[in-house]
Amino acid sequence: MRAYLPAYQMKALPSLSETLEVMAHEPGVWQPFAGGTDLMVLLEAGKLTHKNYLCLWHLPELRNIEETPEYIRLGALTTYSQILRNPTLQRAFPLLCKAASETGGVATQNRGTLGGNIANASPAADSPPALLVYDAEIELISAAGSRQVPYHRFHSGYKQMDLRPEELIRAIRISRKMKHWKQYYRKVGTRKAQAISKVCLACAANVDGGLIRDIRLAVGSVAPTVVRCFQTEDLLRNNRLSPDSIRAARETLAREIAPIDDMRSTARYRLRVAQNLLAEFLGTLHSQ
Amino acid sequence: MPEGTQKVCISFRVNGRDVTCDTWPMARLLDVLREELRLTGTKEGCGEGECGACSVLLDGELVNSCLIPVLQAAGTDITTIEGLASGDQLHAVQEAFLACGGAQCGICTPGMVLAAANLLSRTPNPTEAEIRAGLAGNLCRCTGYMRIFEAVVQACQRTGIRS
Numbered sequence: 001m002r003a004y005l006p007a008y009q010m011k012a013l014p015s016l017s018e019t020l021e022v023m024a025h026e027p028g029v030w031q032p033f034a035g036g037t038d039l040m041v042l043l044e045a046g047k048l049t050h051k052n053y054l055c056l057w058h059l060p061e062l063r064n065i066e067e068t069p070e071y072i073r074l075g076a077l078t079t080y081s082q083i084l085r086n087p088t089l090q091r092a093f094p095l096l097c098k099a100a101s102e103t104g105g106v107a108t109q110n111r112g113t114l115g116g117n118i119a120n121a122s123p124a125a126d127s128p129p130a131l132l133v134y135d136a137e138i139e140l141i142s143a144a145g146s147r148q149v150p151y152h153r154f155h156s157g158y159k160q161m162d163l164r165p166e167e168l169i170r171a172i173r174i175s176r177k178m179k180h181w182k183q184y185y186r187k188v189g190t191r192k193a194q195a196i197s198k199v200c201l202a203c204a205a206n207v208d209g210g211l212i213r214d215i216r217l218a219v220g221s222v223a224p225t226v227v228r229c230f231q232t233e234d235l236l237r238n239n240r241l242s243p244d245s246i247r248a249a250r251e252t253l254a255r256e257i258a259p260i261d262d263m264r265s266t267a268r269y270r271l272r273v274a275q276n277l278l279a280e281f282l283g284t285l286h287s288q
Numbered sequence: 289m290p291e292g293t294q295k296v297c298i299s300f301r302v303n304g305r306d307v308t309c310d311t312w313p314m315a316r317l318l319d320v321l322r323e324e325l326r327l328t329g330t331k332e333g334c335g336e337g338e339c340g341a342c343s344v345l346l347d348g349e350l351v352n353s354c355l356i357p358v359l360q361a362a363g364t365d366i367t368t369i370e371g372l373a374s375g376d377q378l379h380a381v382q383e384a385f386l387a388c389g390g391a392q393c394g395i396c397t398p399g400m401v402l403a404a405a406n407l408l409s410r411t412p413n414p415t416e417a418e419i420r421a422g423l424a425g426n427l428c429r430c431t432g433y434m435r436i437f438e439a440v441v442q443a444c445q446r447t448g449i450r451s
Contacts, residue, residue, distance in 0.1 A: 106350050
């Protein structure tokens with residue numbers, strides 16, 4: 001059933017500080033609204049339970065992309081299209097660009113935002129595995145001040161996150177440390193464009209003469225949140241690639257993820273494909 | 289607590305004409321275009337941002353009008369399919385769709401034409417892969433896409449960019 005529109009309120013306040021003031025004054029009453037690519041779907045389906053929204057789309061403070069020698073800072077409203085058009089991101093952050101190019105079609109990429117993708121907290125979202133690999137830090141802001149949270153600690157359960165009712169995601173910082181590492185991103189879905197993933201793996205590894213000096217692994221659509229696979233990373237770090245180490249990595253990965261059967265796939269398929277994607281990535285490291 | 293929702297007065301530009309309407313802030317741009325402004329060229333397909341039938345250009349960017357709350361359209365410049373031709377002169381993409389048989393039932397066509405026109409404005413001489421990626425958000429259940437892809441290639445030739 002369609003939503004009853006008079007029940008929904010949306011305001012576009014003139015500045016970020018006014019927006020934060022209203023959120024602080026009436027915590028939980030107002031929720032932020034960015035590009036709308038998730039919330040408007042719920043609205044039309046009559047499933048948008050929250051009723052009062054503060055529009056963020058027009059706020060320039062949330063939109064800029066900043067570069068330093070150590071990291072890139074992406075304003076929360078950075079769209080997938082902006083990611084795809086940014087030459088630094090194209091050069092140094094291929095996983096994020098691949099994720100952006102595989103999120104919806106052009107129209108979705110023009111409105112969907114990185115901050116919205118994080119706050120919507122879908123375990124099947126395309127950008128979070130890439131963000132986890134790049135050691136992302138989430139910058140949160142409220143009227144009282146700001147704080148930073150490592151992204152791998154931000155999501156605590158299905159749609160649960162370390163975000164207070166009066167806080168907004170202001171920006172996402174990603175590390176340039178992996179610039180020269182071997183990187184891999186593969187999303188498996190029913191169709192190349194527009195489909196939500198069944199499994200998605202993002203990885204980066206620093207390999208030296210067959211020895212994995214450092215590695216990052218993150219998987220989407222296989223648990224209540226997107227998962228950074230620390231145990232599999234530990235197993236592979238300072239290890240040499242061999243059929244045995246790859247087999248052990250597949251087994252450890254299976255213990256770190258908890259895929260389920262749902263409308264898009266089965267637990268069995270997701271587990272097998274996640275393992276195969278990891279093996280495919282590790283296979284590419286032999287040549288390094 | 290927020291006071292009861294009031295209709296808001298929202299102004300924007302559509303196809304070169306300034307318009308103002310009183311509407312609910314979270315009304316879909318799609319519904320405002322079709323029902324308030326009677327611009328029924330923009331179609332509703334899935335209503336959830338998957339099919340692209342409701343595509344319009346908002347400040348020159350392709351968007352799904354079913355996913356835009358009208359409050360976010362305030363002050364913008366919108367082009368719908370009704371505004372793509374210059375008077376009687378069809379846009380090169382429209383001419384090419386006609387010549388190649390790029391439309392059958394017509395529901396996807398307005399969005400498909402706008403997506404193609406938007407692609408060519410950014411990438412005047414696209415590769416086949418770029419055409420497929422540019423139209424990936426617009427679904428067609430009739431043509432099988434090949435005639436649509438041909439039409440985009442022909443539109444490049446019509447504009448004299450591709451030889």
